[in-house]
Amino acid sequence: MKYAGLIKEIKDILLPVCGEYADYEAGKIVRLTAETDSARLFAALHDEVPPNVVKKSEDIAKKRLRGEPLEYIIKKADFFGSEFYVDRRVLVPQADTEVIVEKAVSLSRSGMKIADICCGSGCIGLSVLKNTENTTADMFDISDGACEITVKNAAALGLADRANVLCRDVFSNGFFDGRGKYDMIISNPPYIRTDVIGGLSPEVKSEPHIALDGGEDGLRFYHRLFDICPGMLSDGGIIIFEIGYDQAEQVTSEGEKRGFFCEAFRDYGGNFRCVTAKKL
Structure with missing residues (x-):
């Protein structure tokens, strides 16, 4: 042949x-x-x-x-110019998510301290570190498996000394205990409504449910993050969220109620994908 x-x-x-x-x-x-x-x-x-x-x-x-995603079969995914190890313990990195990295890099400065919450494979936070100078990141996830994969990817990319991986539940008391303030907080949290998950494609449904389910309205994690993140930002600090295509108005409204200046940005397909919330 x-x-x-x-x-x-x-x-x-x-x-x-x-x-x-x-x-x-x-x-x-x-x-x-x-x-x-x-x-x-x-x-x-x-x-x-x-x-x-x-x-x-x-x-x-x-x-x-x-229906098994190719990335799970071959145990790797390309994202923002780097190769990441992935398996069924983490979401498959998507091209649309690269706009989050682009926005974070464009707003970064040398020496920034970053938090990446719900880090999964680490593709967002590690990509930001790789494309910025003298930055460091605390990378959080509730999943032991996701944290192991982030550690593995940080080592493979030569970023182990700049990425501190912490296995913590964002809904737990004292989530940020002992961490100090951040110049930038990034999160791609679960944001799919619970009732929608059953109708997703087989490829998406093969991904970890815990990384997909955003609660009844899909906004559970955004409410929590707006509760706990403002006090952890340095002066002029910024939060960058990935959002669902139909959540821009709700997430920006939530941020504005907390005194943030919020903007929504579209992905390459023309859908809203990113919200920035700047501390005033």
């Missing part, structure tokens, strides 16, 4: 779950199993494929057909 034929075979397997993205994922799977890049794969389209590459590609595609 030639590489062109293998890509078509994998695409055909993936069509029921990937639809219009089947061609993209097929190419990605073959690149991974062949341990090559796009340019080399294109040049080798009419070359024979080693049998082990065929088998590995087919095995991954069959797992993907069952």
